[in-house]
Amino acid sequence: MTIRLVLAGCGNMGYAMLSGWLKSGKLAPAAVFAVEPNADLRKRVEALGCGSSADAGGIPADAAPDLVVIAVKPQVIRDVTAAYKRFGDGRTTFVSIAAGTPVATFEEILGNRAPIIRCMPNTPAAIGKGMMVVFSNRLVSDDAKRFVADLLSASGEVADIDDESLMDAVTAVSGSGPAYVFHFIEALTVAAEKAGLPTRTARLLAMQTVYGAASLAAESGEEPGVLRQQVTSPNGTTAAALAVLMGGERLTNLLTEAVAAARLRSIELGK
Template sequence: MAGSFILAGCGKMGGAMLDGWIEGGSATAGVHVIEPIGAAVKRFSGSPGVVLHETAASVPADLSPAVVVLAVKPQTMDEAVRLLVRFVGPSTVFLSIAAGKTIGYFESQLGFEAAIVRAMPNTPAAVGRGITVYVPNERVTQEQNEMCEELLSAIGEVIEVTDENLLDPVTAVSGSGPAYVFLLIEAMAAAGVKAGLPKNLAERLARATVAGAGELARLSDEDAAQLRKNVTSPGGTTAAALKVLMADDGIQPVFDRALAAATNRSRELAG
């Protein structure tokens, strides 16, 4: 990783990214972390290359960062951008992981000459198993694009797209998706309890089954439909359950409505 960089915001997602950079060695180039000093960020004190700042004002004025990572909450982004606009320059790219903040928003705040990458990660980044979709604006150079991809790859898979409009359905599928999976675990466990299982056993079975099936899907060359068929014996217990789940009023139309709602909300937040 060439050049130092700034991490504005070190909450759950920013902290997960910093963990990945430290583990992968990227942090040794120098990471200026802007976050009110508390227990969550103090653990990074003493990490090679990491410098902690309570405010953006204490970041050296002569710093020319290769990347400014914007990991603050969307509602505090206006203030963060106002304090960091001084770092706009041809050698710096701004990488945002904030939901609902478009490239157009950042261009209006930072100037149309700014190199900007908008990314949508998800919470499995906390264990290095996230997936991030990103889109660069026209000012991002190939070198800057590669730097951003390297930083994002510290928390999982990375996919580049060229159409920013895709980030709304991306948000609905992968950005919000972990919550759907957790709800599935809840629902399976609750149904297991109703079927007669002790609560602790039902929850353990549901968690392990979802985690194991996810890992099988990740490692398999077969698509999800085929993996489902592999588990389903004609006339068996799985077939009986799937007959309910795959009915006309089953799980698919529910997901259609849910993802449409999430996509529309993402567009509303983006203005």
């Protein structure tokens, strides 16, 4: 079978996305070739039925993949990407999931004929519940955009932007956002313990409440504000709590400040 996709890097995110593509049937194992220097990580990929090698030199000489997916850490992006320059003739689309690395960096390395898509995923992509946001340079064809969006949909929701500078805001909201939610669960657990609940029960209540509320928000079709109002009886317990969280727009202001800080840091790291 013809190799359709070369995956450069099979760490946690690369492997999770690959697993989703194969399980969903969007790609056949024989259509994927992975490049990963770590022998243990290569074995995981080979167990899925994909070909692999320790470096780009092991890619079959006659390979002409539709996609090369770069899934390595930003600090090694230049060295890794340079090894794939032979695919930069315009026939292969490059997809990067390296945080903070602009399209211009890949254009500099691969030349001015390479179609390039920059993708910002987040960690829930590992269980098919992620948020992937993509930006494409002008050379990416509509067919390639559809193919990539279809692949990424195996890992969660997909959105596209036409202004790459917005990637810093994307990073601050959905890229870093899971950590904010994890901390909210931690904080709600502590609050539950201080209210007298045993630790195990406090943790379960906090986690399941966040999970259930997010699922309801995603599946009900209602706006979050409407769902909030449905839970809030006048002068009831929920109203008393929301008076603390919403008074002076306290929580909104705190999250706005947090996102702004993350966005500024993303801009700094991208320079």
